[in-house]
Amino acid sequence: MLLYHDTRAPNPRRVRMFLAEKGLTGEVDFIEVSINDRAHEQPAYLEKNPLALVPVLELGDGRLLRESIAICRYLEELHPEPALFGTDTWSRAQIEQWNRHAELELLFPVAQVFRNSHPFWLGRIRQAPEFAEIMREHLARRFAWLDRELADRPWLAGDTFSVADITALCAIDFGKISQIRVGEDTPHLARWYAEMKARPSYKA
Amino acid sequence: MLLYHDTRAPNPRRVRMFLAEKGLTGEVDFIEVSINDRAHEQPAYLEKNPLALVPVLELGDGRLLRESIAICRYLEELHPEPALFGTDTWSRAQIEQWNRHAELELLFPVAQVFRNSHPFWLGRIRQAPEFAEIMREHLARRFAWLDRELADRPWLAGDTFSVADITALCAIDFGKISQIRVGEDTPHLARWYAEMKARPSYKA
Numbered sequence: 001m002l003l004y005h006d007t008r009a010p011n012p013r014r015v016r017m018f019l020a021e022k023g024l025t026g027e028v029d030f031i032e033v034s035i036n037d038r039a040h041e042q043p044a045y046l047e048k049n050p051l052a053l054v055p056v057l058e059l060g061d062g063r064l065l066r067e068s069i070a071i072c073r074y075l076e077e078l079h080p081e082p083a084l085f086g087t088d089t090w091s092r093a094q095i096e097q098w099n100r101h102a103e104l105e106l107l108f109p110v111a112q113v114f115r116n117s118h119p120f121w122l123g124r125i126r127q128a129p130e131f132a133e134i135m136r137e138h139l140a141r142r143f144a145w146l147d148r149e150l151a152d153r154p155w156l157a158g159d160t161f162s163v164a165d166i167t168a169l170c171a172i173d174f175g176k177i178s179q180i181r182v183g184e185d186t187p188h189l190a191r192w193y194a195e196m197k198a199r200p201s202y203k204a
Numbered sequence: 205m206l207l208y209h210d211t212r213a214p215n216p217r218r219v220r221m222f223l224a225e226k227g228l229t230g231e232v233d234f235i236e237v238s239i240n241d242r243a244h245e246q247p248a249y250l251e252k253n254p255l256a257l258v259p260v261l262e263l264g265d266g267r268l269l270r271e272s273i274a275i276c277r278y279l280e281e282l283h284p285e286p287a288l289f290g291t292d293t294w295s296r297a298q299i300e301q302w303n304r305h306a307e308l309e310l311l312f313p314v315a316q317v318f319r320n321s322h323p324f325w326l327g328r329i330r331q332a333p334e335f336a337e338i339m340r341e342h343l344a345r346r347f348a349w350l351d352r353e354l355a356d357r358p359w360l361a362g363d364t365f366s367v368a369d370i371t372a373l374c375a376i377d378f379g380k381i382s383q384i385r386v387g388e389d390t391p392h393l394a395r396w397y398a399e400m401k402a403r404p405s406y407k408a
Contacts, residue, residue, distance in 0.1 A: 050349065051305070051309070051349070063294070065297050065298075065301060066301050066305075067300065067301045067304045067305070069300065069304065070297050070298075070300040070301040070304060071297075073296065073297060073300055074293065074294075074296075074297040074300075077293045077296070077297075078293070089278065089281045089282070090267070090278075092277065092278075092281070093269055093274050093275075093277060093278040093281075094269075094274075096271065096273065096274040096277050096278075097269060097270050097271045097274040100271045100273065100274060101255075101270075101271070105255070108312070116335065126338050126341075128332050128334040128335035128338055130332040130334065130335070131320065131332035131334070131335035134330050134332055137330075145254065145255070
């Protein structure tokens with residue numbers, strides 16, 4: 001399998017962390033598609049993904065799969081252990097709920113702050129700095145909410161580490177480039193973040 | 205089961221259409237949480253969902269499940285037929301990819317146009333009209349892309365109707381309030397849209 005990725009973008013990192021947690025990193029060849037060099041906009045890559053997004057998984061027979069979570073679900077079916085999407089109907093539902101919360105309430109706003117206010121995108125895309133400010137305010141509220149949620153359980157979806165924790169970690173780390181950080185005002189979130197950093201998959 | 209929903213919001217409609225396609229509408233009691241009346245911000249509802257979002261599914265034993273797609277996946281496990289998330293590893297991966305495309309490339313931008321430019325939200329939330337314009341431009345490109353995709357297959361994820369079609373339909377219909385419509389310049393998308401409107405679940 002080939003994984004087209006960018007080393008600094010959050011969505012490919014979700015897949016790399018997922019592979020590391022599964023012990024599958026060695027099964028995949030990684031091909032860098034540098035967003036900084038606009039490699040994702042070149043015709044060769046647009047044949048892999050007309051939306052110009054990373055990551056893409058390419059199978060041995062040439063089939064292509066886009067979208068980080070579609071790739072992770074596919075890998076989970078092929079390699080069920082350790083289960084990162086749950087082990088029964090209710091745990092799967094809870095993990096799906098929390099993965100979506102991590103994505104929609106954290107990763108999406110963090111990405112919009114970056115896109116709409118960071119100099120990296122100046123001259124590359126049209127920016128709306130006011131929307132970045134709205135998303136910054138949103139994230140402060142969501143960090144406080146997540147801190148309350150993590151006061152009485154170890155992981156986002158409950159007692160078990162899951163793909164939802166991977167999504168949240170990639171979101172929070174991607175905030176650093178926009179000076180969004182987990183602070184001392186959210187001690188439970190900080191505890192969770194420290195535990196995430198201690199996992200070997202953190203370096204993926 | 206109880207479903208807390210708003211009759212005009214797109215995410216609860218995804219669940220209602222899903223229930224209709226499964227023949228399960230009669231199994232659920234529906235409780236209106238009117239966003240227009242700010243019922244979603246009242247303490248009674250915040251106990252169901254601290255994020256003040258609809259829909260929420262409440263089971264007979266009081267367990268709560270948030271997020272439209274988490275609810276749909278849960279229902280799919282309980283009632284596998286007709287399968288709307290795929291029938292084998294690859295079809296499940298493809299449907300997940302396309303459902304995410306429908307959500308991230310259509311539903312999310314449509315919702316942001318509405319939130320950031322529609323008078324409904326004046327005085328309710330802080331708006332960034334420039335971001336709404338960016339999302340309108342994005343949607344025009346995505347409608348053209350989807351038109352090309354639908355030129356040679358009946359449904360978003362291939363030969364079989366799936367949850368991805370439900371998501372895309374709810375996104376496109378939610379665009380109407382912001383004067384975003386499928387036009388004659390995208391004939392394949394218009395063909396798909398006409399077929400969606402002909403399904404009994406469209407009225408859900």
